[in-house]
Amino acid sequence: MAVQAHYHHHHHHREPPFLASRGGGAPESSRMAAAAMELQQAQKEAMAPQQAPPLFLDFAHGDCGNGRKRQRDAEAAAPSMSPHLFSLQPQAPKVISLAQLHKRPATTGLRLDFDEGSERVSSTSSAASASCLLSDELAAQRDQHRSEMDRLIQEHAERLRRALADARRRQYRSLVVAAEAAASQRIREKEAEASEAARRGADLEDRVARLRAEAAAWQAKALADQSTAAALHAQLQQAAAAAAAQARGKAEEEENAGAAAADDAGSCFVDPDRVVEIAPPPPPPARPCRTCRRATASVVLLPCRHLCVCADCEPAVPAAAACPMCRGAITGTVQVFFS
Template sequence: MAVQAQYPANALFLHRSEAEMKTVDYWQDQSAAAAFFANGGAGNPRKRGGNQWRWWRLLAVEDQSQTQSSAFVPSSSSSPLISSLLSDDLTAQINLQRDEIDRFLRSQADQLRMTLTQTRHRHYRSLLAAAEEAAARRLREKDAEVERATRRGAKLEGRLTRLRSELMAWQAKALSDQAAAASLHAQLQQAAAAAAAAGPVHGEKNEPPADDAESAHIDPARAEPSSKACRACHARPLSVVLMPCRHLCLCSDCDAAALPCPVCRSARTGSVQVLLS
């Protein structure tokens, strides 16, 4: 980077040597004397003043040209002073420009740092907003799942409660049916014991007296139905008590056919399997 220092002519003119100042005074005196003798020592003062002014302008122009040339080509006596002044001024200018460049760079660095900080903060805020939105969406989904699971659990609990109540009702019914079956079994045992006690004594036959020969005739193909045979098939033993009439009148095979009660012909609602010894 090239730095060019410009100085006004009057600044360099002030630092000229005494020899140059004496030379200027000498030329001024010579010009005044030449003007005086050119006018014969007397003459018109107005003309003399005009001639002096013209000579003075010529000398001023010449002096200005000499001053400008001396600014670029300094004499040997004044060159150290001018060099020192130039070096000091150049150093000051360089330091000033360096300080300005440093201030400019610092301001640009601060502005860049601020811009980067703001950009980073905006990026962080956008990331945080996206994370919060994703978390809120997941929470809403989980809340919906929890609500669905809660409703399903309530439905299952209600169904379980109904099943438990039905189970308890069936257990109570089974217990009552068991008690009825036990009572019927006891009644059957008592009836069988009473029938056995009312049988023939000392080998006598329990038959009514025959009035005539025809009434005394017994058909060998006729078979009296047994009291312990099924009332439907008359072949298999009794083993099923019908509800609600509580008649012991069917076997297990006929019970599977879902027939009405053969004794009272009433519709049945259930049956209980019993074991007769």
């Protein structure tokens, strides 16, 4: 009696499983070939798109005990597939090796061990297909999240770059403003120093001009004093010459007067042949004293600088307190000695 399972898929129809004849005398080579075909079909289904679970199992032949056993196996396989189909985490595909298939004991019934192995391989392939689809969806979501993260990172980097550029511009602007303020302050200080230097220069120039004027005035006064001193020196020389001439004349006059008196006393005889020459009186002094009119003036009155008083009349002049020539006030006298 044969067991046949029909699977309905979304896009294609699966080929019916192999038919096994009942009995225990099947050769080992046919059993190995059937197992290899089942593994190849399971690999194809794992590589194919996701397939729907089997809708029904058709047990056309077999006794009641084996039918209930296969029904229980199908019900146990259906709940075990639902977590794999609706799970959000990818499931690792299950691999059944040929050695495990060979180790399974072969029943004397309808070769149910091979049917159960094929059902497990089908469920494993369906779970692997679901896992592949979930892996693709997760990869797509991962790529989307990665692109969104890259975009957010780029936007944040751009905002950070703009913020840094704005901060740098503000810092440069503050530095420029501070430099301009410092430069303007320095310029104002230099301008104040320049104006102060100009004012001091003008003051120094005015002082130099005043000093030059004072020097010129002192020089003119020195020249005037020098000319006055020269004039006084000339007057003193003239007064000295006049005093010397007056002294000589006075001495000669006294000498002549003494000789005449001796002659008169010695003899009263007058010789008519004898001629006696009488010297004329000496001339008056060149600068007679304005007070006594006899002696030569030898005292200079200050500040008028008039040489008009003799040494004998000098004590009487300060008492009068007036110059005999100009009637000016007298503050002092200077006596002149003629050589």
